[in-house]
Structures are given as C-alpha cells and as structure tokens.
Amino acid sequence: MKKIILREDEMPTRWYNVIPDIPNGLEPPLDPETLQPVGPEKLAAVFPMGLLEQEMSQERFIDIPQEVLEIYKIWRPSPLVRAYKLEEALGTKAKIFFKNEGVSPVGSHKPNSAVPQAYYNKREGVKRLTTETGAGQWGSALSMAASRFGLECKVYMVRVSYDQKPYRKFIMQTFGAEVAASPSMDTRTGRAILARDPDTPGSLGIAISEALEDASAHDDTNYALGSVLNHVVLHQSITGLEAKKQMEIAGEYPDVIIGCCGGGSNFAGLMVPFIPDYLDGKKIEFIGYEPASCPSMTGGKLAYDSGDVAMMTPLLYMYTLGHDFVPPGIHAGGLRYHGMAPIVSALVRDGIVIPKAVHQMECFEAGILFAKTEGIIPAPETTHAIRGAIIEAMKDPKEPKTILFNFSGHGLIDMAAYDNYLNGKLSDYSYPQEQIDASLARLPKVG
Ligand SMILES: *Cc1c(COP(=O)(O)O)cnc(C)c1O
Numbered sequence: 001m002k003k004i005i006l007r008e009d010e011m012p013t014r015w016y017n018v019i020p021d022i023p024n025g026l027e028p029p030l031d032p033e034t035l036q037p038v039g040p041e042k043l044a045a046v047f048p049m050g051l052l053e054q055e056m057s058q059e060r061f062i063d064i065p066q067e068v069l070e071i072y073k074i075w076r077p078s079p080l081v082r083a084y085k086l087e088e089a090l091g092t093k094a095k096i097f098f099k100n101e102g103v104s105p106v107g108s109h110k111p112n113s114a115v116p117q118a119y120y121n122k123r124e125g126v127k128r129l130t131t132e133t134g135a136g137q138w139g140s141a142l143s144m145a146a147s148r149f150g151l152e153c154k155v156y157m158v159r160v161s162y163d164q165k166p167y168r169k170f171i172m173q174t175f176g177a178e179v180a181a182s183p184s185m186d187t188r189t190g191r192a193i194l195a196r197d198p199d200t201p202g203s204l205g206i207a208i209s210e211a212l213e214d215a216s217a218h219d220d221t222n223y224a225l226g227s228v229l230n231h232v233v234l235h236q237s238i239t240g241l242e243a244k245k246q247m248e249i250a251g252e253y254p255d256v257i258i259g260c261c262g263g264g265s266n267f268a269g270l271m272v273p274f275i276p277d278y279l280d281g282k283k284i285e286f287i288g289y290e291p292a293s294c295p296s297m298t299g300g301k302l303a304y305d306s307g308d309v310a311m312m313t314p315l316l317y318m319y320t321l322g323h324d325f326v327p328p329g330i331h332a333g334g335l336r337y338h339g340m341a342p343i344v345s346a347l348v349r350d351g352i353v354i355p356k357a358v359h360q361m362e363c364f365e366a367g368i369l370f371a372k373t374e375g376i377i378p379a380p381e382t383t384h385a386i387r388g389a390i391i392e393a394m395k396d397p398k399e400p401k402t403i404l405f406n407f408s409g410h411g412l413i414d415m416a417a418y419d420n421y422l423n424g425k426l427s428d429y430s431y432p433q434e435q436i437d438a439s440l441a442r443l444p445k446v447g
Pocket residue numbers: 108109110137138226227228260261262263264265266267334335379381382408409410
C-alpha cells in the first residue's frame with residue numbers, strides 16, 4: 001500500500017496529553033518578576049481558560065470539541081505515506097513512512113493548533129487575536145482559523161520576512177487578517193526599538209513582545225502562540241494518534257520516530273502518542289532534528305528562560321540558547337527559535353528523546369531527493385526531518401527497520417530558498433559556541 005487513509009469517522013475524537021506520563025514531570029512556569037510559579041489568574045490576561053486548563057491538565061485524554069472536529073475535516077485525517085521511491089533511490093532495506101501534514105489549507109501542521117485556539121477564544125467571548133509570525137506559517141494558520149470563527153486577527157510579522165517573503169502575508173490578508181511589519185509603530189516596544197534602530201530586520205522575540213503588549217492593552221483581545229506551550233503539543237497529538245492507527249493498518253510499528261524541531265510541536269505531536277508503549281517496554285527511538293545554526297537542544301542549556309526579548313512571557317524550563325540569541329538568516333525560518341517546548345525538553349532530560357543537529361546544505365540536498373522521488377517539495381523546515389530519516393535509513397542499509405517521520409509542510413511558498421540553494425547562494429553555518437555561551441550568561445537568575 002502506498003498511502004493509508006483513514007475515514008472521517010476513524011479520526012481520533014480526543015487529544016492525548018503526555019504530561020502525566022513524563023517520568024520526571026514538568027517544572028512549573030515562573031513569573032518573570034517574582035520568580036514564583038505563575039497562577040492561571042495572571043495568564044488569563046492573554047489566554048482563555050479553556051487553553052489554560054489544558055496547559056496544566058493531568059488528564060491523559062481530552063475531548064476535541066465538535067466544532068473543531070468539523071474544521072479538522074477540511075483536511076484531516078491526513079495521509080500516512082510509504083516513501084517507496086525514496087527507499088529505492090537510497091538502496092535501503094528500511095521502510096520509510098511519513099505523515100503528510102502538508103495537506104492542510106495553509107500547507108503545514110500549524111492549523112492543528114490554530115483551529116482549537118481560535119475556538120476556545122471565541123467560546124469565551126474574545127473578539128480579536130494577536131500573534132507573531134516569522135516566515136508566516138503560523139500567521140497564515142491562525143488567520144485561517146480566526147476567519148472560520150469570525151474573530152479579528154492581527155499578526156506582527158518579522159520585518160525581513162514581511163519585505164522578502166510576501167506570499168504568506170497575502171494569504172493572511174486573504175483570510176482577513178491585519179499584518180504589521182515588526183517592529184511596528186503600533187506598540188510601545190516597537191516604537192522604542194525603531195527609535196534606536198530604524199533599519200532593524202526585526203526578530204521573532206520582538207514580534208512576540210509586540211503581540212503580547214497589544215493583547216494586554218486591549219480587553220477584547222487575546223494572544224495565541226503557535227508552538228512551545230503544552231496546549232499546542234496537546235493539539236498536535238492528533239497527528240501521532242492518527243499515525244498510530246495507520247501504522248497498525250499497514251501492519252507495521254515504528255522503530256524510529258523523527259521530526260524537525262523549531263519550538264518542538266510537530267515532532268512532539270507525532271511522537272507523544274507512542275510514549276505509553278515506550279514506557280511499557282516497547283523499543284522505539286525518538287529523534288528530534290534541529291538546525292546546527294540554531295541548536296537549542298544540542299548546543300544550549302536546560303534552564304529557566306523567557307520566551308521573548310522583552311521578557312514579558314513567563315519563564316519556561318526548557319532547552320534554550322538565551323532569549324536574546326539572534327539566529328543567523330537560515331532558510332528554515334520556522335526552526336529559528338531560541339527555546340524548545342518544555343515537554344520535549346523534559347523528554348530529552350529523561351533520556352527518551354535523542355536530539356541531533358544537521359546542516360542546511362545536507363537538508364536541502366535531502367529535500368530535493370525527496371521531491372524527485374516522492375513528488376512533493378518539502379518546506380525547508382521539513383527537510384531536516386527528511387535528512388534525519390535518510391541518516392537512519394543509511395546507518396545500516398541492510399537492516400529492515402521501520403522509520404516514521406513527520407512531513408510538517410510543503411515548500412511551495414518557499415521556492416526562493418530553493419532558488420538560493422540551486423544557485424549556490426547558501427552555505428552551512430554553525431553558531432560559534434562562545435556566542436551561545438555569551439547569550440546563556442544572560443539567562444535570568446533563578447534559584
Ligand atoms: C513552524 C514549522 C515548523 C517548526 O515548528 P515546530 O513547533 O517545531 O513544529 C516545522 N515545519 C513547518 C512546515 C513549520 O511551519
């Protein structure tokens with residue numbers, strides 16, 4: 001069978017929450033001022049209770065609301081595909097499966113969380129959502145979701161992407177969202193940064209600060225985050241729950257599960273539903289691939305850190321490169337974040353997830369091989385997972401192991417990156433350890 005498709009009535013109706021199954025648990029988020037655990041009251045200023053309950057929940061399974069299931073059905077259940085032609089080209093005995101999240105309306109896994117986030121905000125009377133976006137994948141997902149529920153949406157888009165990658169901006173505007181280049185004149189944070197440095201390219205950290213400030217300043221407005229937080233990982237678990245059923249139909253079970261890691265949500269979403277089996281003694285390797293140019297797990301430190309430059313977010317216990325780390329301009333925009341989801345971080349700490357770093361040139365090469373063999377052009381982020389799957393398949397090409405990876409998105413709106421690669425304009429870049437150490441020296445001092 002080339003691809004395994006579930007019927008709509010076989011789609012999971014509950015998300016899986018891995019938190020109670022993390023062997024050594026999670027550390028609580030801290031208030032950046034008092035350094036005490038933050039209560040839901042404070043977070044309720046920018047998040048709806050429905051999501052805050054999920055953020056802290058100890059329930060293993062949480063019902064997916066009917067309204068969310070109906071919208072999921074636009075593209076879910078997503079196909080599980082066996083990459084026969086890739087296997088053949090590699091000459092490996094390994095079986096390579098991928099979960100194709102590129103079939104969503106905006107071409108990535110991000111709507112899996114954007115839709116429930118818009119739903120819970122709508123249910124609690126919120127009128128408007130703010131968010132940040134780098135290359136625009138999260139911004140387009142949230143714009144789509146907000147439009148489904150009749151919410152206004154304002155997206156602070158990192159200046160360089162706003163200028164150089166306009167197509168996702170047009171997608172957001174098509175769904176009715178307002179898009180501002182960040183830093184903008186619309187917030188105090190943005191105006192202060194522009195006064196100092198009018199030509200700044202902006203950063204994800206600055207855009208988060210602006211979106212948070214906007215949400216805090218308006219009663220009818222909440223903030224939405226596309227990765228990192230526990231509720232995002234919960235929503236993304238739909239991919240792993242479906243994949244588990246599909247692997248069963250294929251008569252296979254994965255020996256290795258792979259994903260690319262920016263904030264960690266697509267990798268975690270595919271992998272966490274397999275954790276209970278792992279804890280029951282099943283042998284599975286979980287490998288998260290991050291870029292060598294933004295190596296939170298392989299080059300950073302497990303510590304409390306802020307999610308943004310202005311230190312407005314609660315401090316999260318996570319692998320981090322430091323909240324003022326400025327990643328280089330690599331093309332996998334969605335992997336340029338200084339921190340890693342606390343859930344993924346805890347699983348690395350507990351020795352369940354193995355983190356590895358790969359360079360962008362080998363990833364593009366893998367992406368092009370995938371395009372030529374499987375016929376789908378992957379997002380630059382996704383090429384990191386593909387490279388990872390190839391590394392696993394080629395360790396011992398005679399070993400008949402089963403590999404499952406998350407195909408987090410297609411690359412049809414990222415063709416400028418491929419153009420640069422094909423015309424020799426890209427090179428590898430490892431972040432110098434001294435600079436990582438310098439930014440880690442500025443971590444908030446906790447305990
Ligand atoms: C945003 C994005 C990522 C990285 O985000 P995670 O939270 O780590 O999943 C990966 N792939 C694609 C296609 C993305 O849009």
